[in-house]
Amino acid sequence: MRKQGSPSLQGEPSGEAFSRKPITARELARMLGVSQSAVSRAFTPGASIAADLRERILKYAAEVDYQPNAIASMLSKSRTNIIGIVVSDMQNPFYPGLIEKLSRSLQRIGLQSLLFNITKGSNLEEQLSALRRYNVDAVIVISATILSGSTLSWATEGRPAILINRVIEDTNLSCVACNNVEGARAIADHFHRQGARRVAYVAGLSHTTTNRERQSGFVTRIAELGMTLSVQIEGQEYSYHAGRKAALEIAAGKSTDAIFFANDILAIGGIDALKEEAGCRVPDDILVAGFDDIPMAGWPHYNLTTFRQPVDEIVRVVVEMIEGDTSALLRAATTIRLSGELIERRSTGAEPDAE
Amino acid sequence: MRKQGSPSLQGEPSGEAFSRKPITARELARMLGVSQSAVSRAFTPGASIAADLRERILKYAAEVDYQPNAIASMLSKSRTNIIGIVVSDMQNPFYPGLIEKLSRSLQRIGLQSLLFNITKGSNLEEQLSALRRYNVDAVIVISATILSGSTLSWATEGRPAILINRVIEDTNLSCVACNNVEGARAIADHFHRQGARRVAYVAGLSHTTTNRERQSGFVTRIAELGMTLSVQIEGQEYSYHAGRKAALEIAAGKSTDAIFFANDILAIGGIDALKEEAGCRVPDDILVAGFDDIPMAGWPHYNLTTFRQPVDEIVRVVVEMIEGDTSALLRAATTIRLSGELIERRSTGAEPDAE
DNA sequence: CGCCTTGTTGCATACGGATGCAAATTGGAA
DNA sequence: TTCCAATTTGCATCCGTATGCAACAAGGCG
Incomplete structure (x- = not known):
């Protein structure tokens, strides 16, 4: 243990002043002529300590800028906060x-x-x-x-x-x-209401539970509604570029009325690809929906229908x-x-x- | 201090097993018949300990799943990591x-x-x-x-x-x-090369240093190049909506060839407002540049010229x-x-x- | 006026690991 | 073979706070 040097008179050239160690509960206690326990109790809500003592300690603590050391507290309590x-x-x-x-x-x-x-x-x-x-x-x-x-x-x-x-x-x-299934079904219902009949699903990371639930919820509901699943694209990641790539695949394939992307960032990549690269109009030629409701979904260029996570x-x-x-x-x-x-x-x- | 109950034979109804406290260095040391210091040293790179002892300790530690308690370590060392x-x-x-x-x-x-x-x-x-x-x-x-x-x-x-x-x-x-000044000047130069003569600046949070530097760098360079500062909009925040609002103000005012937004998210809001609400074409009617190079700046709909932060x-x-x-x-x-x-x-x- | 209850306070120690110092061991040199 | 130096190891103590327990004080009641 490095001992804290006693405050030598032949002081360091100055400069050391600002990095001195913070004051401890024991020191504070000694200055006030009380025990360290008292200081600890003053800072512990509900501890057994007289109101006036607590007040005196807290006031003095504020003056000398004392704060309990969280690390030490973690060690003795079980909690780290x-x-x-x-x-x-x-x-x-x-x-x-x-x-x-x-x-x-x-x-x-x-x-x-x-x-x-x-x-x-x-x-x-x-x-x-x-x-x-x-x-x-x-x-x-x-x-x-x-x-x-x-x-x-x-x-x-x-x-x-x-x-x-x-x-x-x-x-x-x-x-x-x-509730991903609920959300995916809502999207399917919405597609149906909007007149789509041949729809596609673009997966995020295929094996994630979010993806599986959204996918199965969507596909199931699609079938119930008598709609056709034209394409289903597996995914490696939830990203803008993955969405873009998937959209291009879909645009190149059989006709599709609507695409449900597993989340918004995919959908946004998809919209950009459809509009800029595939020459499709959204929603005139194809409908697009996502999931999450990220800020960009509300931007006018995307104006993305989505299922908002709570x-x-x-x-x-x-x-x-x-x-x-x-x-x-x-x-x-x-x-x-x-x-x-x-x-x-x-x-x-x-x-x-x-x- | 709550004493750790000795492993009673009349055990708790089970269930308690999985939340038992992790093993400590002292316990590990006792099991191995060495001192707690040895365990500590085994885990301290460069500490004075024989290679074979260290190995033995580390091996056994791995077996019983011992890891030094970071909190305790923080307390005795000065570092918390x-x-x-x-x-x-x-x-x-x-x-x-x-x-x-x-x-x-x-x-x-x-x-x-x-x-x-x-x-x-x-x-x-x-x-x-x-x-x-x-x-x-x-x-x-x-x-x-x-x-x-x-x-x-x-x-x-x-x-x-x-x-x-x-x-x-x-x-x-x-x-x-x-180097915000450098960046702002680069944008000004670029505007000049692209033929802009009447330019505007949209501030983020006015009193931030990033904003001040970008603003003064831009304005200064504009003047050097003999361009005109048509408008200068003060800002309350760096946000999409602030950018939108500023762009609309500019579009409604005197003619402006180019706008430098204090950062990308402002610029993106600005582009959306210009395109969707003000009916301007970017870059045909007005040039737009930002600062940062966030991912969205590269999206095809925005395709935003910007100064990339390193x-x-x-x-x-x-x-x-x-x-x-x-x-x-x-x-x-x-x-x-x-x-x-x-x-x-x-x-x-x-x-x-x-x- | 004495005893018990309730409320405060301090003492001692625990939390788990790091480390100065001395003791112990080993190897090598003379 | 003897002694010293280098290396290892353990002991004791420290880091700063929390808390069980005992001591102590004050107030109420019989």
Whole structure:
């Protein structure tokens, strides 16, 4: 242990002053002639301490700019007040908004967000081992992909974990997701109302649960309505370029009245390809719909009909799960489905309400 | 302190098994018949320990799934290996990409990112006090606005702080920024080459350094080239809607050949307004340029000429500053300017190279 | 007026790992 | 063979806060 040098008179040439160590509870206590416990209690709501003592301590603490050291507090309590947020794709504009709202809501109840950016290439286990070492109070996973359920179980072992927009049954992981089947069916119904009969589906990452649910919901409803599935394109990723490529394939193939892209960023890439490269008009020649309702979907050039994910509600539910008895989450993984909302815009020929 | 119950034979009804506490270095040491120091040293690169002992410990640790507790380590060392990232605007698509690259690079050298999402409305001091309590090793500020230099100095007191895309002189804060003046001048030159003579500037948040530099760089160069500044619009924010609004104002006013928007998201809002609402053609009737080179700038509908910020280099420099002797950053705040690159696209009538 | 209850306060120690220092071991040189 | 230096190892203590427990004070009641 490096001993803090006693304040020598033959002082350092100055300059050292601003990086001095922060004051500790013990020091503060000594200055006030009370015990360190008293200081700790003053900062602990509900602790057994007289009101006037607490006030005196807090006042003096403010004067000398004392704040309890969070690290030390983490060590002695079990809680860190840190939530691990596992992310793998911030390129999809849907996620930044979600992450922002999430971290704000968490902050509001005193929780900080520790970001774990998972990359496809490298060693996942190594990347996630930090998640375990940091003793986060809970883990929120916003990665639709990449991590297998078993990897996640390992990484979050012993602490509550909530997946957003991904559902894994029979693990100890809780899930909060949009009702993708409902959304996909709503899109199918809407296509039908708009007169489409031959429709196509463009997948995002094929093996993700979001994709599978949207796909099966759509395809099933299409059949129920007596519509034809003209093309179905498998996907490697949820991206602008993937959407573009898929749209060109569809435009080159058999006639199609409407395309449902697995999410908005795909759909936007698709619209651009259709308009700029394939020479199609949207919605005159072909209808297009997406899923999520990212900001760009509302831009006039796209005006994309989509199924809006209930982001605020997702955030609310996740935060409630964490705020509530987290140990309950450990006993019994919960899966919650939230309803979204069909947003009809011009890309499917709807006349959007003034927004 | 809650004592860890001795493993009673009359066990809990099961169920408790999966949430048992992780093993500690002391326990591991006892099992191996070595001291806790040995375990600690085995995990400390360069520590004084025999190679075979280290190997034996690491091997056994892997077997019983032991990992050093990061919190405890933070308390005894001075380092937390956590970098605070202060963000205030994730809506601007420029930032998610930056944040993602930054956090990845930090992770690569063993640093985690703790997110501090600063909201305009509420009590900043309170929001930032967490930044101090968590003892982060350094702070990276990606907020072009909101926080005053003095607030930041207070919040980061005693630890290295680096502002990205914002320059504050005469504080203890280091800065890494794009050369905004160079970029703005490049845009002015480009406008001139493309034949524009009456040009407009649309500000983002007026009082931010990025805005001031881009504005003065542009306006100065305009004058040097003998061009006229037809309009100059002050701004409240860097957003799609602000860009839209500004474009409409300009379209309604005196004739203008070209508009330089303070960043891409403004420009994109501007293009939409010009095309869809004002009935102007871009670039036929008016040229448009932005700044940043966000992904949407490359989308065919916008095809926006812009000045690309050297994101990778910014990240590299910031990480190097942190990786290097951080204490040096405390003694002498450094300001680094990086060069960007003019990306000529169709919004100014340029024929883009095939990308 | 004495005893018990309720409320405060301090003491001691725990949390889990890092590290200065001394003790122990080994190897090599004289 | 003897002694010193280099390397390893363990002991003890520290990091800064939280909290069980005991001591202590004040107030109420019989």
